[in-house]
Every structure is written in structure tokens, then in C-alpha cells.
Amino acid sequence: KLAEYNTIDxxxxxxRSKKNIMVITGAGISTSxxxxxxxxxxxxxxxxxxxxxxxxxxDVFQIDxxxxxxxxFYSLAGDILPDLKRFSPTxxxxxLLQTNERLQTNYTQNIDNLEExxxxxxxRLIQCHGSFATASCRKCKHKVLGRAIFDDIRKQRVAxxxxxxxxxxxxxxxxxxxxxxxxxxTLFRKNDWEDSSDDDESAYDMPQPGIMKPxxxxxxEKLPNTFFDRFTEKDCKRVDLVIVIGTSLKVAPVSEMPNYxxxxxxxxxxxxxxxxxxNFDIQLLGECDHIVYELCxxxxxxxxxxxxxxx
Ligand code: OAD
Numbered sequence: 436k437l438a439e440y441n442t443i444d445x446x447x448x449x450x451r452s453k454k455n456i457m458v459i460t461g462a463g464i465s466t467s468x469x470x471x472x473x474x475x476x477x478x479x480x481x482x483x484x485x486x487x488x489x490x491x492x493x494d495v496f497q498i499d500x501x502x503x504x505x506x507x508f509y510s511l512a513g514d515i516l517p518d519l520k521r522f523s524p525t526x527x528x529x530x531l532l533q534t535n536e537r538l539q540t541n542y543t544q545n546i547d548n549l550e551e552x553x554x555x556x557x558x559r560l561i562q563c564h565g566s567f568a569t570a571s572c573r574k575c576k577h578k579v580l581g582r583a584i585f586d587d588i589r590k591q592r593v594a595x596x597x598x599x600x601x602x603x604x605x606x607x608x609x610x611x612x613x614x615x616x617x618x619x620x621t622l623f624r625k626n627d628w629e630d631s632s633d634d635d636e637s638a639y640d641m642p643q644p645g646i647m648k649p650x651x652x653x654x655x656e657k658l659p660n661t662f663f664d665r666f667t668e669k670d671c672k673r674v675d676l677v678i679v680i681g682t683s684l685k686v687a688p689v690s691e692m693p694n695y696x697x698x699x700x701x702x703x704x705x706x707x708x709x710x711x712x713x714n715f716d717i718q719l720l721g722e723c724d725h726i727v728y729e730l731c732x733x734x735x736x737x738x739x740x741x742x743x744x745x746x
Contacts, residue, residue, distance in 0.1 A: 440701050440716040443726075447733035449701055453676035455539040456532055459692060463681020463706055464525040465547055467724050470515065474683050475707075484511055498655035502573060505646045510591045512649070517547035517567050525680060526553035527740035528727035533559060535736065540670050542662070544682060544689050546651045563662050563689050564652040572596035574645025584647050599644030606642075658688065671696060680705045681723050684713055 440449065450456075462472035471480045473492075481492025489507060494500045501508050530553045532538040541560050543550055548566045551557070567581040577598040587594035652658055677696055683706075684690040693702055693713050704715040705723050719726045731738040 442717070443719055443729065444733055446703050446717050446719060447730050449676050449703070450532075450537070450730060450734045450736075453701075454537055455670075455673045455675045456537045457539050457670055457674045457677045457696075458529050458532065458541045459677065459679045459682065459689065460525075460529070460541060460543045460545060460550075461680070461682020461684075461689075462545060464523055464723055465545060465549060466681070467523045467525075467722070468519055468521060468549075470517075470519070470547055472681070474685065480515060483514065487511070493654060496651075496653045498653040501646075501648060501653060505593050505648070508648075509588060509593045512588050513591065515546070516585060516588055517549065519547070519549065520552070522549045522553040524724040524738065524740040525727050526550060526555075528731065528738055530554050531731065531736060531738055539674055540665065542666070542689065542692065544686070546649075561659070561662050561665055563658055565650045565659065567649045567651060569650045570594070570647045571650055572599060572645035573648055575599055575602075577645075578650075579647070581649055584649070587647075588649075594647035596645040596647055603642055603644060662688075666692065666695075674700055676701050676703070678703045678705065679713075679715070680727075682706070683708075684710060 439445070462470070466472050466475075466478075471478055471483065473480050476482060484492045484495055489495065489511075491497075495508055495511055526549055529538065529541050529550070533555060538555075538559055541550060541555055542563055543560065544564050546562070546564055546566045548562075548568055550560050550562075551568075567585075569578055570581050570584050571578045575596060575598060577596055579597075584594040674696060677693060677700055679693060679702070682689070684693070690713070693715070696702070701717070702713075702715045704710055704713075704718045705720075705726050706718075707720065707722070709718055709720055719730070728738055
């Protein structure tokens with residue numbers, strides 16, 4: 436689109452000259468740490484899910500599916516549980532933009548929370564798809580620290596709401612519904628009603644505690660309000676460069692963001708595969724950790740971070 440920007444040197448120049456850089460990140464910035472992305476063939480989380488016999492990979496994150504049967508999510512979520520103590524060079528790159536007072540906002544789709552570990556200011560970070568940092572009850576909305584259910588996730592055990600459990604314990608047990616012995620048309624005395632407590636449990640629903648769900652945004656759920664407010668009301672108006680890293684841009688509304696920004700703002704894409712459905716001025720293809728190193732080198736900045744050794 437913008438004829439003047441084509442090469443990695445142009446990208447490095449832009450880095451040096453722009454002051455309000457929006458960075459949009461996806462799962463690709465954490466794969467060097469061993470966290471799978473979602474859609475890479477063979478290694479992505481959704482292929483893994485399908486290999487385990489669950490046909491629709493994305494269904495793991497469908498809110499209706501979760502409410503119908505949370506065991507599927509709980510049996511698979513251990514694979515993407517953020518328990519890492521290190522971040523990637525690409526996270527360090529975003530932090531460097533912040534240190535150099537160039538980072539406007541990092542919009543991340545990632546739920547691994549590694550931006551926080553890398554030192555990105557909360558005020559400059561929008562976790563578009565939420566994160567594992569907290570979890571809430573689907574029934575009573577009780578919120579806890581995400582860590583509180585990590586053990587359940589690791590053990591593939593559905594986490595139930597402790598507050599619901601406590602409330603149920605405090606309540607008198609519900610009276611099983613009365614069952615009429617005689618047909619409606621016959622007269623009956625009080626004794627003709629019988630207590631059905633010995634009956635099959637399926638005859639009535641025992642109150643159940645709610646199920647805990649990490650506060651990551653599932654398909655069918657709203658994105659956090661901070662996302663829309665910040666993007667449309669503030670950042671869109673001031674951004675002077677957008678860098679999109681390690682995302683296939685397949686999931687709306689994040690996938691719509693680059694096209695929504697003014698065309699006069701240069702767009703850079705850094706990822707393994709080229710992208711066709713969004714117009715970028717510069718596409719830098721390869722391992723993002725290597726590309727950001729090279730970009731910084733050409734911009735005259737030192738990116739201090741250990742390379743992640745390949746296994
Ligand atoms: P995807 O898996 O769709 O895309 C990751 C992109 O990063 C792919 O295009 C990869 O080629 C690329 N990639 C992977 N490793 C890389 C590396 N080391 N260097 C450079 N590129 C690399 O993941 P996202 O776009 O983040 O939603 O997925 C978006 C959303 O879809 C996720 O947030 C998730 C999922 O459903 C929820 O969890 C709610």
C-alpha cells in the first residue's frame with residue numbers, strides 16, 4: 436500500500452522514527468518456549484486436539500460446549516497452561532519498545548500471561564482474549580486467582596466452585612419432589628403421597644456447584660470492554676506504526692484491527708507464513724525471535740535476551 440516501505444531496513448527505520456507503535460501479538464511469539472500455537476499444521480493445539488479424537492478443534496473453546504461438557508476442556512487445557520518462568524526474545528522486543536518509549540499498546544491474543552513476566556506495563560497491555568490469571572464460576576460468578584485451579588487442570592479434573600459448594604453445604608438438603616401414587620382423577624388422602632427420596636436420582640435435579648472456567652475468552656463470549664474502548668476511542672487516533680507478530684489473524688475482532696487502522700499508518704507483519712487476507716506494507720517471514728533481533732540490530736538497539744535453544 437505505502438510504496439515507500441518494503442524492506443527490513445525500512446522496517447528498522449520506522450522503528451526508530453515512530454513513537455506510538457501498536458503491537459498485535461499471537462501464539463507464534465511463545466512457540467519458541469515450547470507452548471504450541473493453535474493452527475500450525477501438525478504442531479498446533481487444534482491438530483493435537485483432533486488427534487485425540489475431538490473432531491472440531493476450536494470446540495474446546497466454545498462456551499456452549501464448555502457448559503454442556505467441561506471435561507473436554509479440562510482434559511486438554513493442561514497443554515496450554517502457563518506455568519513458564521521465562522519469556523521469549525519477542526516478548527523482550529516488545530518490552531524494549533516500551534523501554535525506548537515507543538510502545539503505544541500491546542494487544543495480545545495470548546492467554547499465557549508472559550507479557551507480564553516480560554515486564555510490559557499493565558497500562559500498555561490489552562489481553563484481548565483474557566488470560567489464565569483469574570477464573571470464575573459459571574453459576575455464581577465467584578472469581579478466584581487462576582492458580583487456584585491449576586492443579587485441577589493439570590490433573591484433568593473439572594474444578595468446581597468452592598463458594599457454591601460451601602453455600603450448598605449450609606443449605607438444608609432440598610426436599611425431593613413428591614410423587615403422586617394415585618391417578619389425578621381419584622380422590623386421595625395425605626398418606627397417598629409418598630416420599631420419593633429412594634428413587635432414582637435422575638428423577639429430579641440435585642443442586643450442583645458451578646463449574647470454574649479460566650477467564651479466557653471463549654468463542655461466543657464478549658471480549659473485555661477495555662479492548663474496544665481503548666482501540667477505537669484512543670489508540671486508533673494516535674497510532675503511527677502497527678507491528679503484527681505471530682498470529683494467523685483468523686479470529687475476529689483482532690483479525691479486523693489492522694484494516695481498521697488508517698491506511699497512512701505503516702503496517703508490518705512478522706510471522707512464519709505470508710498472509711494474503713490482510714494488506715501489509717512489509718512482511719518479514721521466518722522465526723519471529725530471529726527477525727526481531729535483526730530488526731533491532733539494524734535499528735542500532737541492543738536486544739538483550741538469551742536465544743531459546745532448539746531441542
Ligand atoms: P495461530 O496458531 O492461529 O497463528 C499463529 C501464527 O504464528 C501462525 O501463522 C504461525 O505460522 C506463526 N508462528 C508460529 N510460531 C512462530 C514463530 N516461532 N515465529 C514466527 N511465526 C510463528 O494463533 P493465533 O493467531 O494467536 O483463542 O490464534 C488466535 C486465537 O485463536 C487464539 O487467541 C485462540 C485461538 O482460538 C482463544 O484462546 C480464545
